[in-house]
Amino acid sequence: DTEVTQTPKHLVMGMTNKKSLKCEQHMGHRAMYWYKQKAKKPPELMFVYSYEKLSINESVPSRFSPECPNSSLLNLHLHALQPEDSALYLCASSQNLNGGTQYFGPGTRLLVL
Amino acid sequence: LAKTTQPISMDSYEGQEVNITCSHNNIATNDYITWYQQFPSQGPRFIIQGYKTKVTNEVASLFIPADRKSSTLSLPRVSLSDTAVYYCLVGGTGGGNKLTFGTGTQLKVEL
Numbered sequence: 282d283t284e285v286t287q288t289p290k291h292l293v294m295g296m297t298n299k300k301s302l303k304c305e306q307h308m309g310h311r312a313m314y315w316y317k318q319k320a321k322k323p324p325e326l327m328f329v330y331s332y333e334k335l336s337i338n339e340s341v342p343s344r345f346s347p348e349c350p351n352s353s354l355l356n357l358h359l360h361a362l363q364p365e366d367s368a369l370y371l372c373a374s375s376q377n378l379n380g381g382t383q384y385f386g387p388g389t390r391l392l393v394l
Numbered sequence: 395l396a397k398t399t400q401p402i403s404m405d406s407y408e409g410q411e412v413n414i415t416c417s418h419n420n421i422a423t424n425d426y427i428t429w430y431q432q433f434p435s436q437g438p439r440f441i442i443q444g445y446k447t448k449v450t451n452e453v454a455s456l457f458i459p460a461d462r463k464s465s466t467l468s469l470p471r472v473s474l475s476d477t478a479v480y481y482c483l484v485g486g487t488g489g490g491n492k493l494t495f496g497t498g499t500q501l502k503v504e505l
Contacts, residue, residue, distance in 0.1 A: 323495035323497060323498050324481075324495050326492065326494075371438070385430075387436055388437050
């Protein structure tokens with residue numbers, strides 16, 4: 282099973298709302314990632330977790346707050362977003378950080394009004 | 395910082411072999427090269443991964459020259475369903491450059 286699941290599939294939120302994106306994998310992977318993808322652009326790395334600890338934060342604004350409650354789950358908490366934050370948010374996981382293949386979820390399409 | 399570039403687009407016909415190149419001049423010693431396929435509004439789907447020389451699986455081949463500054467994804471006998479964007483991903487957060495997707499290549503396959 283190489284499935285990474287993400288919920289919700291679509292999300293519309295206002296600039297004052299608080300929402301969360303969820304990601305789950307049951308492959309026993311110990312590295313999990315959040316990416317942001319704008320239309321017709323490649324995914325951009327946001328955060329990396331390794332063994333439930335934040336390993337990399339690519340200078341992401343604090344209105345995005347990641348959380349890894351256990352080895353299977355990864356959340357992205359959203360607060361006070363801007364319209365330019367509208368994008369496809371992708372979660373991925375890999376066995377570890379040492380060049381292992383990343384498996385991606387289907388993404389959450391976020392629209393900020 | 396590694397800059398990873400690909401041709402913007404390629405056109406092909408069903409049954410032909412397609413070769414897509416990725417240029418990664420600043421690849422680090424520990425970096426792997428991975429190729430993904432992405433359809434609109436879906437997550438990238440893993441195709442193949444390699445470190446050096448040639449790797450082949452049931453859907454593609456990956457050619458990496460000795461200097462590893464480029465790589466070529468080869469898709470044999472493409473079909474209409476192979477129309478998608480193809481990305482190379484270079485790096486390994488365990489060492490070397492950060493993970494960087496290439497600029498992406500839109501492949502269009504026609505009858």
